[in-house]
Amino acid sequence: MALAAGRAMLMRSGVRLGTQAAARGGNGARRFMNHRVVVEPNTVPGVAVIKFKNPPVNSLTLEFLTEFVICLEKLENDKTFRGVVLTSDCPGIFSAGLDLREMCGKNPAHYAEYWRAVQEMWLKVYLSNLVLVAAINGTSPAGGCLIALSCDYRVLADNPRYRMGLNETLLGLVVPFWFKDTLVNTIGHRASERALQLGLLFPPAEALQLGMVDQVVPEDQVQSTALSVMTQWLAIPDHVRQLTKNMIRKATADHLIKHQEADIQNFINFISRDSIQKSLQVYLENLKQKKH
Numbered sequence: 601m602a603l604a605a606g607r608a609m610l611m612r613s614g615v616r617l618g619t620q621a622a623a624r625g626g627n628g629a630r631r632f633m634n635h636r637v638v639v640e641p642n643t644v645p646g647v648a649v650i651k652f653k654n655p656p657v658n659s660l661t662l663e664f665l666t667e668f669v670i671c672l673e674k675l676e677n678d679k680t681f682r683g684v685v686l687t688s689d690c691p692g693i694f695s696a697g698l699d700l701r702e703m704c705g706k707n708p709a710h711y712a713e714y715w716r717a718v719q720e721m722w723l724k725v726y727l728s729n730l731v732l733v734a735a736i737n738g739t740s741p742a743g744g745c746l747i748a749l750s751c752d753y754r755v756l757a758d759n760p761r762y763r764m765g766l767n768e769t770l771l772g773l774v775v776p777f778w779f780k781d782t783l784v785n786t787i788g789h790r791a792s793e794r795a796l797q798l799g800l801l802f803p804p805a806e807a808l809q810l811g812m813v814d815q816v817v818p819e820d821q822v823q824s825t826a827l828s829v830m831t832q833w834l835a836i837p838d839h840v841r842q843l844t845k846n847m848i849r850k851a852t853a854d855h856l857i858k859h860q861e862a863d864i865q866n867f868i869n870f871i872s873r874d875s876i877q878k879s880l881q882v883y884l885e886n887l888k889q890k891k892h
């Protein structure tokens with residue numbers, strides 16, 4: 601029941617997002633057509649590969665989130681697709697997470713719009729009827745990690761430079777409860793307590809040991825492994841697998857759906873604080889300075 605309500609809400613949001621993209625005018629529409637999210641129908645029947653292409657670091661801008669959600673919705677509504685592999689087109693980076701510039705120096709209306717888009721993206725991925733396999737071919741902090749954790753299966757490239765985890769506390773941010781729930785559901789309570797408080801980013805071997813990912817494979821085999829894993833998942837009839845997935849994930853998703861508006865208000869109040877704005881600016885500045 602609640603899932604149906606959630607789905608209806610997501611469908612409405614899809615329409616809303618679509619309207620927004622169009623409402624940005626000629627430029628906005630062209631940007632949408634530029635494909636920050638590239639879809640490749642694959643050689644495996646019924647499977648599409650979505651490649652994040654929002655250089656330089658696949659940060660989750662409002663435009664990116666909008667395009668990603670619309671793209672997933674289209675694939676879900678197209679009955680020829682049963683599974684999707686999520687991967688990156690940016691070398692060495694799966695996704696740098698939420699775009700810090702969307703949360704810095706903007707007004708409350710923008711923060712509300714942005715946070716709703718983040719929520720809707722998560723609900724779309726987390727409750728997807730499709731089989732979603734993350735082919736994690738790069739670093740994936742915070743929001744990038746959340747996307748991977750929300751898939752049904754994770755394959756990570758065996759490159760010690762790639763880190764994965766929810767590092768919000770390192771930015772002076774509190775991890776949202778639904779990010780936390782997603783991690784706890786994956787690696788358990790005790791491991792999450794430590795990982796979240798310390799904002800730990802794990803190299804592949806540790807991510808595997810914790811159960812944050814299901815497989816670590818040589819970098820050039822990430823996508824092929826994801827596709828062969830997909831074959832195993834697609835051997836199960838969709839309806840029983842979907843009902844089973846729903847049974848397992850419903851309570852976690854409902855928790856956000858029931859508190860969605862309060863969560864947006866909390867986000868606005870938190871992110872608007874001077875102290876938080878200051879620490880985000882310092883963090884962004886440090887990212888720039890490390891180049892020199």
Ligand SMILES: CCCCCCCCC/C=C/C(=O)SCCNC(=O)CCNC(=O)[C@H](O)C(C)(C)COP(=O)(O)OP(=O)(O)OC[C@H]1O[C@@H](n2cnc3c(N)ncnc32)[C@H](O)[C@@H]1OP(=O)(O)O
Binds near residue numbers: 695700741742775887
């Ligand atoms: C109560 C409720 C409470 C709710 C409270 C609020 C909850 C918020 C939850 C937050 C969730 C998040 O995802 S917060 C985001 C967390 N993400 C991170 O910490 C990742 C930060 N980035 C990095 O560590 C690195 O950039 C990394 C991804 C490894 C790539 O390193 P590289 O050396 O290859 O590239 P860089 O030179 O660093 O970056 C290239 C350019 O991209 C920019 N850039 C990098 N990451 C960026 C990002 N996330 N957003 C915007 N811009 C970013 C850099 O500033 C550079 O800009 P120029 O100098 O202009 O070229």
